[in-house]
Amino acid sequence: MHLAELNIAHLRAPIDSQELAEFVALLEPINTIADEAPGFVWRLKESESDPTATVIHDYGDHLLINFSVWESLDTLWDYTYRSAHLGVLRRRREWFLRMAEPYMVMWWIPEGHIPSLAEGMARLERLKAEGPSPEAFTFKDSYPSSEAASLPAAAEATK
Amino acid sequence: MSSDDLDALALLHDPVRRSLYAAVASRGGDVGRGEAAEAAGVSRTLAGHHLDKLVEAGLLESGFRQQEKKGPGSGRPAKVYRRARGERSVSLPPRDYAALASVLAEVVDALGAEERAERAAREAGARLAKGHAGEPVEQVLRERGYEPYEEGGALRLRNCPFHVLAEEQPLLVCSMNLALCQGLLEGLGDEPGRARLDPRPGECCVSLSKTNED
Numbered sequence: 001m002h003l004a005e006l007n008i009a010h011l012r013a014p015i016d017s018q019e020l021a022e023f024v025a026l027l028e029p030i031n032t033i034a035d036e037a038p039g040f041v042w043r044l045k046e047s048e049s050d051p052t053a054t055v056i057h058d059y060g061d062h063l064l065i066n067f068s069v070w071e072s073l074d075t076l077w078d079y080t081y082r083s084a085h086l087g088v089l090r091r092r093r094e095w096f097l098r099m100a101e102p103y104m105v106m107w108w109i110p111e112g113h114i115p116s117l118a119e120g121m122a123r124l125e126r127l128k129a130e131g132p133s134p135e136a137f138t139f140k141d142s143y144p145s146s147e148a149a150s151l152p153a154a155a156e157a158t159k
Numbered sequence: 160m161s162s163d164d165l166d167a168l169a170l171l172h173d174p175v176r177r178s179l180y181a182a183v184a185s186r187g188g189d190v191g192r193g194e195a196a197e198a199a200g201v202s203r204t205l206a207g208h209h210l211d212k213l214v215e216a217g218l219l220e221s222g223f224r225q226q227e228k229k230g231p232g233s234g235r236p237a238k239v240y241r242r243a244r245g246e247r248s249v250s251l252p253p254r255d256y257a258a259l260a261s262v263l264a265e266v267v268d269a270l271g272a273e274e275r276a277e278r279a280a281r282e283a284g285a286r287l288a289k290g291h292a293g294e295p296v297e298q299v300l301r302e303r304g305y306e307p308y309e310e311g312g313a314l315r316l317r318n319c320p321f322h323v324l325a326e327e328q329p330l331l332v333c334s335m336n337l338a339l340c341q342g343l344l345e346g347l348g349d350e351p352g353r354a355r356l357d358p359r360p361g362e363c364c365v366s367l368s369k370t371n372e373d
Contacts, residue, residue, distance in 0.1 A: 078360040081329040086358045089330055098271055140327060 001145040002041055002069050002111050005076055006120035007104035009064040010097040015054055023095045026088055027052045033083050034068065039075020042114060043068035057117060064096070067120055069109065073142055076106075102127050105136050108148035164247045167216040175201055176209045180242075183210075183219055185306070187317050187361075189239035191224070210240050217243055246322060257323055264328040273331055280335035281342035288346025296347055296367065300340075305363060316363035325364070333364040340365050 013019040028051040034040055044067040047053040055065045070076040079085060105124040109115055123136040132141035134148045171177045182198035183190045196206035213219040220243045223236035248257075267276045291299045297314060300307050306317035319325050325332040333356065340354035344367075357366035 077326075081325075081333070082358040082360045082362075082364070084358075086329070086333060086364060087356050090334055090356065 001108045001149060002071060002113075003073060003076060003106055003145075004067075004069050004109045004115050004120065004123075005104065005106045006065070006067045006117075006124055008059075008066075008124070009092070009095075009103065010099055011062050011064055012095055012097055014061070015064070020095055023088075023091075024052050027054070030085055030088055033085060034079055037075065037079040037083065039071035040079065041069040041071060044117065055117075059121060065117070067117060069114070073106075073139070077139060102138065104138060106138065106142070107136055108134070108143075108145045163217070164249050167218055167247050168249055170212060170216045170218065173209070175199060175205065176213060179206055179209050180213055180218060183213075183240045184242045185308075185317075187308075189222065189224055189241050191237050191239050195240065207238075214240070217245065218247070219243055260324055261327055264324055264331055268328055268331055273334060276331060277334050277338040280338040281345075284339040284342025284344075285346035286342075287339075288343050291347065294347070296344055296349055296353075299343060299347070307367075312369045313357075314367040314369070315357075315359075316365060316367075319363040329364075333358070336363070337365050340367070 011020065015024065031043075031051055034043060044055055044065070045053075046055050055067065057063070057065055059065070068076075070079075080089070102124065105120070105127045107123050126133075127136040127138070130136075132138060132143075134143040134151055137143050171180060178199040179195050179201075182195045186194075192207050192210060193203055195210060196203045199206060201209075210219065210221070214221045219240045221238055221240050224239045225236050267273065287299070287303075297307050300314075300316065304318055304320040307314050308317055309315070319336070321332050321336060325336070337354060337356055341351035344353055345351040353367045353369075354365050355368065356364055358364040
């Protein structure tokens with residue numbers, strides 16, 4: 001199975017503002033590192049030609065959305081925390097507001113399946129409402145793919 | 160601490176096993192039996208025997224490396240060893256500082272007190288330096304378990320001494336680790352800017368540039 005991951009960030013200022021300019025400049029190099037990282041499968045892109053285009057969505061202009069699929073927890077962890085991406089994360093307070101609620105969620109998906117953004121947002125809501133479970137979890141409370149495979153929802157999706 | 164930990168570490172009392180363990184750990188990757196035997200100065204047979212004991216105890220892991228020459232006559236895949244991912248610690252009497260540190264890290268995170276934690280880490284690094292005046296930073300880091308090695312003119316750190324915590328709270332712990340290394344450099348009268356974030360899978364998140372020219 002593959003791992004889907006969604007994270008949202010609350011922008012301090014509009015994405016095209018001067019305050020976010022440095023962050024926008026980092027999008028291309030960091031996305032390139034993601035795309036070339038071991039275990040990377042897919043990520044939601046707004047544009048194939050403009051690497052700085054962020055995902056446009058209906059959940060509020062202040063929310064920046066990252067949505068991707070990985071081969072395993074380890075490969076996603078290594079990209080997130082053991083690549084140049086870590087340095088960008090360290091600077092997150094310069095660009096994003098601190099969030100009191102969970103802002104990232106992961107869940108297992110059948111290989112070859114591309115989840116919808118609506119599903120990702122629903123998983124995040126589920127994590128907020130019910131806490132971590134095999135259907136919606138975080139690095140800190142992760143579940144192996146074997147537990148997700150026995151879930152009715154996953155069985156439905158693989159039919 | 161479990162009796163398994165104690166048993167595993169007791170295996171390292173044997174000097175041959177200890178030097179084989181060190182030979183494998185210091186390479187940071189897969190090491191063949193011959194290579195480990197040579198580094199430890201023992202025969203291949205003896206090395207194989209002890210390496211397998213270390214695997215049994217969970218201190219090393221073994222695997223197989225395909226021979227470069229493929230096809231008939233290329234021989235069996237070579238058995239290789241690497242350091243096991245888990246960590247062992249023994250404390251007498253039993254203490255569990257890691258659990259407490261994990262709780263405290265969670266509190267820092269909940270309070271959004273990362274900057275304060277980084278400042279404290281930098282001060283801790285400077286205090287640490289006081290006991291090592293005049294020593295090169297590489298030596299101090301080695302004593303602290305960072306396992307420094309040179310690569311491309313930079314000093315990389317093979318081991319993260321805060322590994323368990325860094326897995327739970329990577330942003331906080333890696334930032335504190337960087338600040339600690341910078342404080343240490345500063346305290347040693349060295350240039351703190353030499354330490355920077357340079358993460359790579361399986362290693363410490365910090366590396367030290369040779370000089371501070373960049």
